[in-house]
Structure formats: C-alpha cells, structure tokens
Amino acid sequence: MISEDKLARIKGRSEFIEAKMAEGGGDFAALAREYAELKPVVEAVRAYETLRADMAEAEAMLADPEMRALAEEELPGLKARLPGLEQALRIALLPRDMADARPAMIEIRPGTGGDEAALFAGDLLRMYQRYAEGRGWKFDIVEEQLTELGGIKEVTAAVRGEGVFARLKFESGVHRVQRVPSTESGGRIHTSAATVAVLPEAEEVDIRIDPNEIRIDTMRASGAGGQHVNTTDSAVRITHIPSGIVVTSSEKSQHQNRAIAMQVLRNRLFDLQRQQAADARAADRKAQVGSGDRSERIRTYNFPQGRMTDHRINLTLYKLDQVMQGDLDEVIEALIADHQAQLLAEDGA
Numbered sequence: 001m002i003s004e005d006k007l008a009r010i011k012g013r014s015e016f017i018e019a020k021m022a023e024g025g026g027d028f029a030a031l032a033r034e035y036a037e038l039k040p041v042v043e044a045v046r047a048y049e050t051l052r053a054d055m056a057e058a059e060a061m062l063a064d065p066e067m068r069a070l071a072e073e074e075l076p077g078l079k080a081r082l083p084g085l086e087q088a089l090r091i092a093l094l095p096r097d098m099a100d101a102r103p104a105m106i107e108i109r110p111g112t113g114g115d116e117a118a119l120f121a122g123d124l125l126r127m128y129q130r131y132a133e134g135r136g137w138k139f140d141i142v143e144e145q146l147t148e149l150g151g152i153k154e155v156t157a158a159v160r161g162e163g164v165f166a167r168l169k170f171e172s173g174v175h176r177v178q179r180v181p182s183t184e185s186g187g188r189i190h191t192s193a194a195t196v197a198v199l200p201e202a203e204e205v206d207i208r209i210d211p212n213e214i215r216i217d218t219m220r221a222s223g224a225g226g227q228h229v230n231t232t233d234s235a236v237r238i239t240h241i242p243s244g245i246v247v248t249s250s251e252k253s254q255h256q257n258r259a260i261a262m263q264v265l266r267n268r269l270f271d272l273q274r275q276q277a278a279d280a281r282a283a284d285r286k287a288q289v290g291s292g293d294r295s296e297r298i299r300t301y302n303f304p305q306g307r308m309t310d311h312r313i314n315l316t317l318y319k320l321d322q323v324m325q326g327d328l329d330e331v332i333e334a335l336i337a338d339h340q341a342q343l344l345a346e347d348g349a
Helices: 004-023 028-061 068-092 116-135 164-172 254-281 320-324 329-347
Strands: 105-110 138-146 152-159 173-179 190-200 213-221 233-242 246-250 297-302 306-311 313-317
Touching: 004 028, 028 068, 068 246, 068 329, 105 116, 105 164, 116 138, 116 152, 116 190, 138 246, 138 254, 152 164, 164 246, 164 329, 190 254, 213 329, 233 254, 246 254, 297 320, 306 320, 306 329, 313 329
Parallel strands: 173 297
Antiparallel strands: 105 152, 105 190, 138 152, 173 190, 213 233, 233 246, 297 306, 306 313
16 A cells, blocks of 8 residues: 555655745755656656546546446546556655666676687677667766777776666676687687676765775786777776775876776775675575676577577567667666566565
C-alpha cells in the first residue's frame, strides 16, 4: 500500500522548494538540483492521484441512474490503468543513488588474451564513445596508453552529460570476447577479456584527501606510442598511502597532470567508499546487479554468432554489430529494470 502521508510530504517539499526559488532564498543551485530530482516523482504522484480521483468520481456516478451507463463505460479503462501507474509510482519512490546524476570516468584495461585483449579494449572504448555521442554526452580521453598493434594498455575517459552514471554504472566488470583475432592465421576462435570500471565523478566535498597521506612522483612518460605519451619529465604518479591506490597522468603539462591525477584518485576513493557501504548493506544477501564487482564476468561478445549475452540478467541479443556501434540502450534498459525489480522486492520484503 502506498502511503498517502508520504505522497503528501513529497508534494509539500516540492512546493516549498518552488516557493523558496521564487523568492530567491537559500542556496539556489542546491534547491534547483533537489527540485529537478523531485519533479519526476511529483509528476508520478499527481498522475496516480488524478487517476484515483477519477475512479472515485466514476464510482460515485454509479448511484446516479442518469450517469450510471457512462460510469460503467469509463470504470474498466480507469481500473486497467491503475496497476501501471502504481508500479511507476513505486519505482519513482525507490531510494535514489545520489551519484546517478553525476558525470563518470570509464577505465578500461585488457585482461587475459595478450594483444587480442588489448585490441578488444580498444573496441570497447569506441563502443562507449559512440554510445555517448548518440546521447549527446561529452566524451574526453583523459589518459591513454597504446600497444604497438594499436590496442589499449590502459585508458581513462571522462563522460559528462545528463544521467551519465545512472546509465553506465552497470558496465563495470569483466567483458569477454570470442572471435578469430586479426593476428590468428589458422582461423581459430580465441577467448579474451577486458575489464571496465565506471566511477562516479567525486567532488572535493565528497572526498577530502590529506596531503600527508599521498606521495607525488614526477617521472618521464613511457609506452608504445599513443597521443598522450611524451618524452618530458611531466608525467605525475600519485600514491594514496592508506589505500594503496596509485594513479598516473602523462599529459604534456605537469600542472594539468597533477590536477587530473588528483581527480582520478578522488573518484577511486569515492567509489571505494561507495563499495564498502554497498558491501555492508549486502553482507547477508546475494550481491546485486550493479554492485560494480570488477572481477565479475558480466558479458560475452561472440562475434562468429553475432551474439551478445549479459550473464547477470540472462539477456541475449543477436545484433552484435549494432551493439559494438554503440547501440546499448536495450541492454542498459533491461539492467535498470532488473535492478529496480530487485529494489522493489526488497522494499516489499
């Protein structure tokens, strides 16, 4: 049963924020963010309440001989809409991941499979880049190290736009590829893998880094080519001593490298903090989709069969070419729906 008091509180809070913004009181930016977050919830509440009011009015009309026929005609349609609006409202009322609206950083590294794994890591990078372009997001390479064959040793990309982390957070994990490598002369199918980590962008207020807990080293960039590799002593490596996290940046400007490396470190520490909180909540139950477990094999891309399978939700799509071109919405929507279903099940437990 949906609590009427809860719905009233949500509408009241939205109206309060709207009035505050109109009079120019408080932190306008913070109020605007909260108002934008509440808006879809309030719309779901109003749609639900409007339908309930229409049903009540139609049921009252049943007692009026002159209006009874009209009421009997309208009521079935109104009742048929109720379950869908109730479900939409329950989803809107679910606890929100406060990182959902944030930009994100994607880190991709080759796993098992040598050169083929590095080439596949490059394919994944291009897949996410095309997906971002299709949604109108900004996609910037922050750090990239290439292999001699044009594969990727390691890459970090910053993605900015509306709802970036909400849609990309389920991509974290091990991505497996099955195909005949371009380096294979015998036509044998190889299995390789790459790891993807999607981190919400942290702000300084989220993570405060004690200068006494980090070590900053300047070094000469090295690697097998790549647009960001240079021969000056501008590369920066930052080690966070308590966690053991090490980040590097090798842009041409040492000052820029320090800023980039600090942001990446802040993102990783924020993600670690979120993971620890999630682990604590999930200690007595099965790990959920979107837990971000980097060691979990989440997806297989089988090129000979043109098939992509997401193992977390047993979804198989026979449109691998489109997927690799950035057509990811179908699988992402399925993952979001599955995650919402799990949250609803917990909420009703």
